[in-house]
Amino acid sequence: MKWFYDLVVFFCALPGLLWFRPKRIYEGGKKVRVKGGVLTIANHVGYCDPLYLLYGVPYRRHHFVCTEDILSSRFRKWFLPKCLCIPIDRDNMSMDSFRKIVGVMKEGGMVTMFPEGHIVRDDSTAGQFKSGMILMAVQAHVPILPVAIRERKHFWNRMRVVIGQPIDIEALYGPRPSFAQVDELSKKLYIKELELQKLLEEK
């Protein structure tokens, strides 16, 4: 349903731009434009995060990974999959969902997810990343694009997104990292996310 996604983005683009007035900040000041399959990850601070990411990386279609719980109403059940969302069972992920996500990236698409698994608003309760996303990127042979977002405090604040440099897992650990390497990488990505969040505060 790519046409439906494009239609929704087209009609939401201008009102969204006026409302959020997005400002993109690039890690190291170097503009990042990712082509081909990629897994985008971001911290999860609120329900508007998918919109923040749409404006953070506007040149790509986002296949958002969401939990099945979100598809609770009939409207969401109809609307979200049409907007390229991929529902997963967070507690007991099926191989069918896994293959679907990997398939999108293998075909050159961008999958976007929040590896904390739930909304974390308060810094003191900041969660660690779930490492399933690393297996997805490894299996699809794609890099991970870390992005940091922060909830707007007031209407007059501009929406800010920090975009990091893509991380090539295969270059770091080879085609099949071990359990220990997957855990290590998950921690590294979380630290990278915190670094990007600091940039968000400095700018």
Add this chain to the structure above:
Amino acid sequence: MTRQEIFDKLKEIMVEADDRNREIVENSTEDTDLMKDFGFSSVNMLYIVIMIEESFGIRFEDLGVRDLRKVGDVISYIAEELEK
């Protein structure tokens, strides 16, 4: 492929995935619980399932990673798939 052959290959896969578990894997039986005894998380299970699919040339359909509780369950699933 016999159950024992599947079990041996499964052990190789688990050691390859995490060398720290070598002793527990080598002493495991079909009753060994993957999460409790090996300490596997759901991500570890996902990893093992991917490796099984690649090694045995099968596909885990309509199955969540937590549905496989014991080593024997995995062996039975692989054996069934190989017979198809």
